[in-house]
Amino acid sequence: MAQLFIVEGKDAFVLAQICIERKMNPPKGYGHKSKFKDFVLKAEGISKIELAIQEALRKPEITNLGIVVDANSNGPKARFERLKQIFEKELPEFPFSKELSSEGFYQKHKNLQLGIWIMPDNIREGYLEHFISSLIPEKNAIWDFAKTTINELTQKPFCDFSESKEQKACIHTYLAWQKSPGLPMGTAIKANYFDSNSPNADKFISWFQRTFELEG
Amino acid sequence: MIEKLDISQFLSFHHLVIPKLNRINLISGRNNSGKTALLEAIRILSSEGENGVINNILKNRGLFYNNLYDIYEGLFNRKMISNNSENFHLSINDLVIRTKERNTFNHTFEVVNAYGVKKDLRPDNSGDFPRDQAVFIPFQINFQVLNQLWEPVVLTPKEDDVLDILRESIEPMLMRFDISEKSVRVRLKGEESPLPLQTLGDGVQRMLMVALSLANAQGRYLLIDEIELGLHYSVLEKLWKMIFTYALKWDIQIFVTTHSQDAILSFHQVASSNDTFHQSAEFIRLQIGRNGENEAIVYDGNRLEETLDLELEIR
Structure with a gap:
């Protein structure tokens, strides 16, 4: 019996870190703290995600599979369809009779409990950094200043990143201006630059608990 | 190959x-x-199902006894044996090993190769010199x-x-x-x-x-x-x-x-x-x-x- 948590992007471990901060139990078979991260598989880009999902489905010992991908600009529905296509090829008997909602998607079929969460909230466009930004406390001066500055930057001719990447620039700017500048996202969670206990994370946490069948 | x-x-x-x-x-x-x-x-x-090779394999698994024809049952999937008490049949690509004769005294087996040529399996000492x-x-x-x-x-x-x-x-x-x-x-x-x-x-x-x-x-x-x-x-x-x-x-x-x-x-x-x-x-x-x-x-x-x-x- 094994679990796998496939997350799109290089900051995959931040989600496990949020669970650790919330003092959740790790999935069965994984110890606390560092082992909590052992079941996280980061995959950058949709083709790596596809490969990771295929491999997970080809391992019958994996009983709980959680997948987190970014909605990006195509939107969550498009992403969800893409994932369904991958399952269609690899495990066509998986029914997908439930819908994707703001609570995420989860369904159990035979010996596989599957959960899908499309960042940031299964409804809007966006990506992990949008979700993470919702964990920044209200009226945070550094975050406000970071957003203002980035907005000003986007008006300049030398601004290199596209509009869709703006939130990423904001979050990393926010991290660069903290007491310990430039911490990686997971460590920043530990340092409380993001509030793991924010109610904005509740739906994700519930989805996680259901997908990996955790008690409490 | x-x-x-x-x-x-x-x-x-x-x-x-x-x-x-x-x-x-x-x-x-x-x-x-x-x-x-x-x-x-x-x-x-x-x-091609050489007798010595099959005997040698059974020997390595501790399933070989000289002159005991029943040993060849050890080659077949356990479930097949429990479901089907009559005729055993296994295949590896075109090569077949199966029950030849079954009566109260004897259960003998044969190998049939891709060309349909049949050879009896004998529990002799050929397992010591597998070809x-x-x-x-x-x-x-x-x-x-x-x-x-x-x-x-x-x-x-x-x-x-x-x-x-x-x-x-x-x-x-x-x-x-x-x-x-x-x-x-x-x-x-x-x-x-x-x-x-x-x-x-x-x-x-x-x-x-x-x-x-x-x-x-x-x-x-x-x-x-x-x-x-x-x-x-x-x-x-x-x-x-x-x-x-x-x-x-x-x-x-x-x-x-x-x-x-x-x-x-x-x-x-x-x-x-x-x-x-x-x-x-x-x-x-x-x-x-x-x-x-x-x-x-x-x-x-x-x-x-x-x-x-x-x-x-x-x-």
């Missing part, structure tokens, strides 16, 4: 299909996933196995071949080696006295084994069970280089089993070192699939690379 495998009701396999095989095949899987049984199926297939087309290295290496490999090689041109391999892979100064009943000694250029083989470094005994086996298997098949036992990653890499080079040079089809991630990583490392190696390599994982059936998941060179890149455990 065996292009594919389709095995029914043989030992632990209900039905296993491997749709495509390559020249050098690495097979992994949990304990009891059927890795050794797969090698045994290849031994039987390549010898294998495949050279088989079990995971327990001992001097008996070493001598069996040495015998057909010594004092023949193959001895020179083996020396070439060892000079290239282990020690360029190697001039000769001698295998006696209990030890292997070597002569190095510039040395007055013989040295024990072990002085040549880690894993050298296994490398000698494989070199001898390759020489014995020219134009045929080589089967190695659990290649990694006791070996460090660096030695495994040298072994794979030896195996790939000489499999291609001497037209040998190779099947190796493992349950070590190191063995897989070193296999991949060597396979990707040049195009020909890359195209000749295949990795197969044996398992019971989500539907409860025997399954072989096949990875060619490219797929193996991508999957290992993901850092997901593949064995």
